[in-house]
Amino acid sequence: MNECHYDKLMDYFYNRTNTHTADDWTGTNIMIVLCFGTFFCLFIFFSNSLVIAAVIINRKFHFPFYYLLANLAAADFFAGIAYVFLMFNTGPVSKTLTVNRWFLRQGLLDASLTASLTNLLVIAVERHMSIMSMRVHSNLTKKRVTLLIVLIWAIAIFMGAVPTLGWNCLCDISTCSSLAPIYSRSYLIFWTVSNLVAFFIMVAVYLRIYMYVKRKTNVLSPHTSGSISRRRTPMKLMKTVMTVLGAFVVCWTPGLVVLLLDGLNCRQCSVQHVKRWFLLLALLNSVMNPIIYSYKDEDMYNTMKKMICCFSQENSANPESRSSHIPSGALSRSDTGSQYMEDSLSQGPVCKDAS
Template structure:
């Protein structure tokens, strides 16, 4: 389809130059004017809002399937199964934090919001699975941008939540407290800011930062996204990852130095310190899983822009599935790392009475001996860990 556009510009330029199309071979005119036509096409400012998705895929040289093959069916079946698990598992996390009073602290509210972001990611991937493969051809420019915007919004929400959790942990550890004194109102404000920023970031390509009016700047992986936006998007997230890693490295160095300087402390202080470290390790594992799952895809976006020889499309689906799996990991991490969360999950799934969830957990082994028990009762909120 692009060759037709190039031919049009070449023939037009030849006519304007006083050349007669009757005296010259049309194909020769086209081949001799390819470079000029490409420059014109870059600068003409023409927009292609009414073109089909196939037009952009052809322009980016990305294969657009015409029928479902075995691999596509397997990917869709696996993807839909994972989507359902993501939504149910993260809904379980949100319910557990809501009904268990032991989790009514800012750090857990942010973790619940992270679960909400993962739940939203499940919805975004669910929509993607029904609008991928041969079904992509049915999409309009607007619905394609919506499909990608939902995924971008969920990623931004997850990154922003993880950054908020990292900042919250940094503040509490350097104040040597288990939980911050942040009010519920401030937590709500933080959550609103996170989602507002996420929606804005997800909507940016739809409101203008795309390649619809600059067809030669289109990405190969995302044929309606401009290369400049993908570079910004990838670098923004990778830099945020680095910031979070630095924050947690600073936290662990501080705690280690503080522990080495301590000559004596009571068993209660040791227990509080272990509780704080257990919670800190849990959120670090969550961050680590997120970085491992998302970094390859972000690096692939940069390679798509800067490495013309790299066959990035060969790895696209694999890295997309890897990113999707990340949204299913956090509930598994919580159930393994946090005994209180695991117990609450079981009580919800087996429909046990709410009094058992809100009350003191039975069994001294469960509440005292496990380092995975990562919360204190409300009246211990201000205990120092040294």
């Protein structure tokens, strides 16, 4: 009968896999990683908070696609939290961690990836529903979208907890991987292959939808009444989500391939030397998404710009000057700042510097 090692510190498992974490995470390299990681995390928290607030405040975004986009921003925000927790529990500290704390560290990262991936799959379903009926937005109700969001996070939490629930190598250390010293190699193979397959499926689905939209738009445009911008809206949304998906695949695939090689017990692949850089690349995905939203979606860009402008003016001006910027009609419509912000972002610019 195999002996289980639940009471051991991580030092025991790192030594068995010859992982010299204390030596690897010192010097110039670790300082670069930590500096970039800290900057990225701060940007992730700020920018993704802006995206979520924009969807809540601006009535133009009160549709299923944007609710799911806000949930994707929440997943990116969660990824920032996971990376902050990792930074405080890595390097020399790694060997002093208990098994449960190490499971928590990795579970947060796994859950953030699963949340983003599952959210993109749900967005693919939503886009398919709307595009095939040639609508800008699907007819999903708010209740169904809320249930989908709850389901996304339930799946993410479950996948992050699977190793803790038993699929690990604590009772059979001969099957332990190198990059994740208490994860079973069979679990790494399952997890990476399932994610890579999901990537390929989503790419195929979005390419099919994109080609369908392009073909239908070219056929119907000469015979369809309405503004050109309205006819182009479905294609604009598709380009946005395809750019997000492309960035996701590019940022996460190298890390998943390295994990797969580790799961296959490739001893000549030098996976230890590239793990931190591929993890930083994965974090970069959460930085890129808000930039893609604002660059590809003019309404999102204008909303975020007005929010930053209004908040900066509010913080820099005194109460008398702030009240002079607010039209009397706006004060009579609502007593709350949130209602005024919603009206201003939906109807037009309020800040002097906003276009």
